[in-house]
Amino acid sequence: MLNFYEEIKQQYSGKNILLISHETYIDTLWQTAYATSEKLHLKHLESISIPTYTINNELDKWILAALHDTAQELEQAMDGYQLDLGAKAALGFIDKLNNWYIRRSRRRFWASGMD
Numbered sequence: 001m002l003n004f005y006e007e008i009k010q011q012y013s014g015k016n017i018l019l020i021s022h023e024t025y026i027d028t029l030w031q032t033a034y035a036t037s038e039k040l041h042l043k044h045l046e047s048i049s050i051p052t053y054t055i056n057n058e059l060d061k062w063i064l065a066a067l068h069d070t071a072q073e074l075e076q077a078m079d080g081y082q083l084d085l086g087a088k089a090a091l092g093f094i095d096k097l098n099n100w101y102i103r104r105s106r107r108r109f110w111a112s113g114m115d
Contacts, residue, residue: 032098057108063101066093 008017055061070093077086102109 028094028098032094032102036102057105059101059105063097066096 055064070089073089074086077083077089
């Protein structure tokens with residue numbers, strides 16, 4: 001999402017851009033991504049292969065399971081052209097990610113030694 005924003009910013013340099021979102025879900029996702037990238041000093045990211053490792057933290061297991069469930073719900077909804085159900089699944093995951101997982105994992109993320 002941050003790359004998309006930077007591309008738009010460069011493409012329309014010097015112009016005002018209005019982004020409209022329904023309610024605050026997209027804003028919440030944007031603020032979460034932006035704050036996380038700023039805190040972790042994420043700049044110019046590259047795609048990499050993610051190594052396989054054992055997940056011990058219960059919150060990590062929970063959010064990955066929620067992501068898996070959401071991906072399945074979203075795929076079924078999109079395959080059936082049920083955009084409202086797809087959006088509901090995505091927004092539900094964003095809520096879990098922001099209001100449960102990130103908030104309860106913040107100290108662990110910011111600590112020097114993540115488990």
